[in-house]
Amino acid sequence: MRNIILIIIITIAAAALLPSFNTGAEPAPPRREVVNLRYWTAPEHTRIVLDMSSESVYQVSRRSGPDRIVIDIPKGRLAAGLRKLNVGDGVVDGVRVNRLSSGAQVVIDLPVMSRYRHFALKPNNIHPRHRIVIDVKRIMTVTEKRRKTEKARKVAQSGDYIVIIDPGHGGSAPGAASRYGPSEKYYTLPLSKMIAEEIEKHRGFKAVLTRSGDYDVEWHRRIEIAAEHGGHCFVSIHINSNRNRRIRGSEIYFLSPEGATDMHATAVAERENMQIRMESRGERIEGDAGQILFEMMRNQALNQSSILAEHLADEFKQIGSIPFHDVRQANFIVLQGTAMPSALVEVAYLSNKSDVMQIKKKSVQREVAKAVASGVVSYLLENPPEKMEKRPIRLAVHTVSSGETLSGIAKRYSCSIKDIKSLNNIGNTSLIRAGQKLTVYTKAE
Numbered sequence: 001m002r003n004i005i006l007i008i009i010i011t012i013a014a015a016a017l018l019p020s021f022n023t024g025a026e027p028a029p030p031r032r033e034v035v036n037l038r039y040w041t042a043p044e045h046t047r048i049v050l051d052m053s054s055e056s057v058y059q060v061s062r063r064s065g066p067d068r069i070v071i072d073i074p075k076g077r078l079a080a081g082l083r084k085l086n087v088g089d090g091v092v093d094g095v096r097v098n099r100l101s102s103g104a105q106v107v108i109d110l111p112v113m114s115r116y117r118h119f120a121l122k123p124n125n126i127h128p129r130h131r132i133v134i135d136v137k138r139i140m141t142v143t144e145k146r147r148k149t150e151k152a153r154k155v156a157q158s159g160d161y162i163v164i165i166d167p168g169h170g171g172s173a174p175g176a177a178s179r180y181g182p183s184e185k186y187y188t189l190p191l192s193k194m195i196a197e198e199i200e201k202h203r204g205f206k207a208v209l210t211r212s213g214d215y216d217v218e219w220h221r222r223i224e225i226a227a228e229h230g231g232h233c234f235v236s237i238h239i240n241s242n243r244n245r246r247i248r249g250s251e252i253y254f255l256s257p258e259g260a261t262d263m264h265a266t267a268v269a270e271r272e273n274m275q276i277r278m279e280s281r282g283e284r285i286e287g288d289a290g291q292i293l294f295e296m297m298r299n300q301a302l303n304q305s306s307i308l309a310e311h312l313a314d315e316f317k318q319i320g321s322i323p324f325h326d327v328r329q330a331n332f333i334v335l336q337g338t339a340m341p342s343a344l345v346e347v348a349y350l351s352n353k354s355d356v357m358q359i360k361k362k363s364v365q366r367e368v369a370k371a372v373a374s375g376v377v378s379y380l381l382e383n384p385p386e387k388m389e390k391r392p393i394r395l396a397v398h399t400v401s402s403g404e405t406l407s408g409i410a411k412r413y414s415c416s417i418k419d420i421k422s423l424n425n426i427g428n429t430s431l432i433r434a435g436q437k438l439t440v441y442t443k444a445e
């Protein structure tokens with residue numbers, strides 16, 4: 001009897017340890033099977049995603065006559081009923097599959113050969129499957145490129161207050177999931193469009209969205225779009241999620257390079273950052289920030305960001321349908337590198353039923369949009385950017401030579417040891433080694 005109980009306990013324990021996507025009674029899918037094909041058209045690329053049953057070895061090659069990108073999965077299989085994709089967006093004609101004796105083959109047909117990149121992604125708490133991702137770049141003519149820059153320059157020089165609204169996630173990155181409705185990306189875009197509409201109702205204000213459709217935008221591209229359009233402030237729109245389904249309400253965040261105000265803020269930043277890391281494989285991230293050499297009015301922007309967050313909070317306190325928590329600070333990747341006052345709004349909790357019921361209502365969305373718009377407008381009117389002290393600070397990369405010390409490097413660039421430590425994730429040690437690359441602040445001319 002004791003043995004039986006023991007076996008039952010072990011079985012329960014083993015089942016509890018299995019990831020949630022693998023607990024069903026269905027037999028495990030065969031290894032290296034292409035389960036599904038998906039695509040998203042973005043302004044600058046088309047993303048093709050192969051959902052795989054397991055981690056898979058694959059090779060990508062380009063072929064011509066006709067132009068195509070071929071993904072070979074040796075010993076791979078194709079799921080029954082796997083249908084080809086008709087894309088036809090000017091970048092990709094379509095995606096088809098071939099069953100070969102050597103394995104599975106996925107062919108991306110192109111109207112013209114383009115640059116592409118590929119990477120594999122492991123499952124996470126949002127995507128239960130392994131994935132192979134291929135991004136095919138859109139080829140832009142010189143005229144198209146010029147027209148695009150011209151358009152952004154016109155906005156930047158319009159003399160209006162420019163507000164950048166950043167709809168969180170998009171495309172293959174759905175954001176937080178919810179048991180009560182669609183995932184985060186389905187709320188952030190319509191909400192951001194509504195916010196832009198509300199902002200433009202104010203004379204002398206223009207809103208620019210970092211994405212206008214359901215597609216992936218890398219975090220640094222979001223920041224570039226903000227800079228190109230001469231943004232005066234940046235507001236990223238998200239919907240929160242928590243394991244505790246009782247937690248609800250809205251929260252406003254601004255950047256803290258030193259760390260979060262509390263455990264809750266750390267968890268929220270970690271969730272959002274984890275998704276950015278997943279979504280931006282192969283791209284520059286955090287530690288490489290020095291290579292971007294973006295201009296940062298750091299102390300100024302941070303100080304202003306806290307004022308912007310307070311203005312937003314004052315408006316959110318008036319919303320009756322969703323309770324407001326407070327303003328918090330945490331280290332969000334998407335807020336790093338914005339040379340302008342910036343904030344991140346977590347509008348509600350997708351893990352809380354009452355919050356979802358509210359945020360699904362158009363009237364509540366309108367209320368939230370008006371709150372963001374009023375907060376941003378009152379902030380900019382009271383803190384006009386012209387009055388901001390212009391003290392641009394740049395980031396640079398310093399390679400340590402032998403014999404150099406942290407204090408010596410700090411002195412050379414007129415930045416503090418604390419700055420160097422936080423920029424490079426150096427803990428309590430003062431030890432550096434020759435050849436080590438350190439990101440430092442340096443005063444711009």
Ligand SMILES: [Zn+2]
Binds near residue numbers: 169176184237238272
């Ligand atoms: Zn988010």
